[in-house]
Amino acid sequence: MSAPADLVVTGIGVVSPLAAMAALAAPPRAGNAAPAPAADAWFDADARLGPRGHKYLPPAARYLLAAAGDALADAGDCLAGIPEERRGAAVGTNHAVAALHARMDRTVISEGADGLSPATAPFFSVNLFGSHLSGRFALKAFNVTVTSPGVAGLEAVQMGLRAVTAGRSALLLAAATEEAREGGTHTDSGAVALVFERRQAATARPVRRHGSCRVRSAFVPPSLLREASGRAQARDRLVAHLAEPGADAPPTHLVLDDSPVAAVAAQAVGATGAAVTYEAVGSGSLRPMLRLAGLLAVARGPARLVSAIAQGHVAWAETRPEDARADGSAPC
Amino acid sequence: MEPVAITGLGVLCCLGSGTDVFWRGLATARPAPAPVGDPHARMPLPICYAVPDGAVPDRPDHLGGLPLGRASRMAVAAARQALADARLTGMAGAPYAIVVGTGMGDSGLHEQHRCDSPPDGKELGPVFVVGSALGDALGWTGPCISVSNACSAGGFALTVAADLIRAGEADVALAGGADAYSRVALACFNRLGAIDPLRCRPFDARRRGTVFAEGAAMLVLESALHAERRGALPPTAWLLGDGWSCDAHHPTAPEPQGQQIRRAMRAAIEGSGSDADAIGCVIPHGTGTALNDVVESRALHAVIGPRCARLPLYSLKALVGHTGGAAGALAAVTGALIARRRAVPPNAPLDEPDPDCPVWLPDGGPTPLTGRHVLVNAYAFGGNNVSFVLAGGDPR
Structure with missing residues (x-):
């Protein structure tokens, strides 16, 4: 896997009900079981974003702004030395707009277009969720939204890092945001944001360098998997991507659904000899990014994350912590 | 590039x-x-x-x-x-x-x-x-x-x-x-x-x-x-250069001065290894939205210079409408065909050209492509801008 141009993660922002639920999961007092939280009760927009400026933003846009704000705060004064036209953003999502579309469509069917809110109407376009980041943080190099099923968040990291390497920006804010689809579970809501910048820039100020990250992707045509020979071909291709001759495979975390595509990806990872852990991908692009943020925050050695989904998309990220200082303290 | x-x-x-x-x-x-x-x-x-x-x-x-x-x-x-x-x-x-x-x-x-x-x-x-x-x-x-x-x-x-x-x-x-x-x-x-x-x-x-x-x-x-x-040269066309930018201005309205769309165009032209004089045709984003067309027209004049007044534009959306996420790709196909065939198709005639949009949209018949390159613009809600330069035949 070729390295992106000397980029390190200096900022991590996570907005997820999973974090809020950790508090809710505290043992309830006898006879007083904790109620299930309401769909959006876990997120206090005023507390996270201030009292103004977010009234008409859909939930996924609010989550994204909060996560981006946290990531940039974590990265310290990273924007100060970067011209606005050298700051880029890449955002992945699958369902940020799904629930909103459903509400809008029911309004059109029952009342007509005049029943739509003109303040909310522009958000029919999914790129507006990410575009708010540019307005808020003056990210003028580029702002790209990507939407491949399951892997859109990792795809945003990959595409954004490629763009930085191509010279399109000097700093990247890569993120994923989702609002759970109607009828879905609210743990599929939330946002993750990561700040990437040049190691040299990060080294020049007192900020923690969480590590480096590389993402690659491939496609496994689902129709190929109907035959055993096709499954073997697909597995072997992924093994060729993931196995490095003469090197031990890093511990690998799988974020998968229950599809044949995911099964092939799991077999390929198994063939590398890696120590494997697993979790379900859920709905949307958030879960792989939550895990990626976790690896960057706490992994003490190289680690790999592999995500695969029924529609054929497979993406893998490799993280590497910054080398420890001689005195053993965290690099900063 | x-x-x-x-x-x-x-x-x-x-x-x-x-x-x-x-x-x-x-x-x-x-x-x-x-x-x-x-x-x-x-x-x-x-x-x-x-x-x-x-x-x-x-x-x-x-x-x-x-x-x-x-x-x-x-x-x-x-x-x-x-x-x-x-x-x-x-x-x-x-x-x-x-x-x-x-x-x-x-x-x-x-x-x-x-x-x-x-x-x-x-x-x-x-x-x-x-x-x-x-x-x-x-x-x-x-x-x-x-x-x-x-x-x-x-x-x-x-x-x-x-x-x-x-x-x-x-x-x-x-x-x-x-x-x-x-x-x-x-x-x-x-x-x-x-x-x-x-x-x-x-x-x-x-x-x-x-x-x-x-x-x-x-x-x-x-x-x-x-x-x-694989013997596929010369190709239909070349993609020579491109530029991205973001207005960071407003959810739906373009930044009135067009600073970022100018930057995207200039990056595309610079990436092509040539200069604005090589542009022989522009396929604008041109949606028919009041402010957008004015801002793009002015930005084209700023980037191309005085020659913009006699530079043919092909206004694709006037013919096929606004195909949304496909629009930039339809414009790319159009630009590639123009570069290969060395001719700009006649535009759908305007009823009343907007004096605030001083661009040339020849409509009487095909216009010979006199420059080597075709510049294509694509813009979007959120101020997400991209421009690219196409050429036929020899890439330079």
Whole structure:
């Protein structure tokens, strides 16, 4: 896997009900079981974003702004030395707009277009969720939204890092945001944001360098998997991507659904000899990014994350912590 | 920037299917938007430039057991055209890349199911599966990326694909865009008062907004080395340079001074290894929206200079409407054809040219392409801008 141009993660922002639920999961007092939280009760927009400026933003846009704000705060004064036209953003999502579309469509069917809110109407376009980041943080190099099923968040990291390497920006804010689809579970809501910048820039100020990250992707045509020979071909291709001759495979975390595509990806990872852990991908692009943020925050050695989904998309990220200082303290 | 070869083209739009039909239509057809055939489209102006039903194939209709919508099927049809044009058929298993732009994906399918409950009771899958449908239909195994930058998605897809090739991550990439009728999108534009009741008429003094359209366009991109090795040089056209920017200004309105769209154009021209004097034609974003056309006209004058007054523009949306996430890709196909054929098709005549948009839209007949390069712009909600420079024949 070729390295992106000397980029390190200096900022991590996570907005997820999973974090809020950790508090809710505290043992309830006898006879007083904790109620299930309401769909959006876990997120206090005023507390996270201030009292103004977010009234008409859909939930996924609010989550994204909060996560981006946290990531940039974590990265310290990273924007100060970067011209606005050298700051880029890449955002992945699958369902940020799904629930909103459903509400809008029911309004059109029952009342007509005049029943739509003109303040909310522009958000029919999914790129507006990410575009708010540019307005808020003056990210003028580029702002790209990507939407491949399951892997859109990792795809945003990959595409954004490629763009930085191509010279399109000097700093990247890569993120994923989702609002759970109607009828879905609210743990599929939330946002993750990561700040990437040049190691040299990060080294020049007192900020923690969480590590480096590389993402690659491939496609496994689902129709190929109907035959055993096709499954073997697909597995072997992924093994060729993931196995490095003469090197031990890093511990690998799988974020998968229950599809044949995911099964092939799991077999390929198994063939590398890696120590494997697993979790379900859920709905949307958030879960792989939550895990990626976790690896960057706490992994003490190289680690790999592999995500695969029924529609054929497979993406893998490799993280590497910054080398420890001689005195053993965290690099900063 | 390293030139990337464009070796195949495919297109579906209101003019029909195929690049020959498309090129003839650019010169001779004068289509008009028509009411959408959706009884639930409760809005003042339910109009669209639709792809003729006969031009949209019935298959592929499923991906892994989930139904596919019209945008996915149009994308696959355009892709098959482009690959046949590039003589790259039968490449299942190849590690080639796919990058597709789509603003609404298969939203139309979800909207249809909202009114007509799914016959099998199954849950519908994700909306943005156009890239997935392409990957499965072609059997390709490289990166498969879905870009959803609204009306500039197709242009971004083309340049993301070029980045992939320049970075050595793929030798070949299929890039383009596809969008089909969406009730939600059209209703929201109605609510915003951004639909022209008559037709799409960019740069006309009496324009009232844009008019949505269906369309798909695909281009086969290759590294020059790969194209040379398989005897595909000279290609149809070259992608010489591109530039991205973001207004960071307003959700729907362009930044009035056009600073960032100028920057994208200048980056594209600089990346082409030449200068503004080499531009022989511009395919503007030109949507028919009041402020956007003025800002783009002024930015073109700032970038091109005084020569802009006699530089031919081809206003594609005036003919085929605004194809959303496909628009940049349709413009790329048009630009590639202009570069190859060395002629700018006649524009759909304006009723009353807008004096605030001092651009030249020749409409009497084909205009010879006098410069070497074609500049293409694609802009979007959120101020997401991309420009790129195409050339035919010798890349320099």
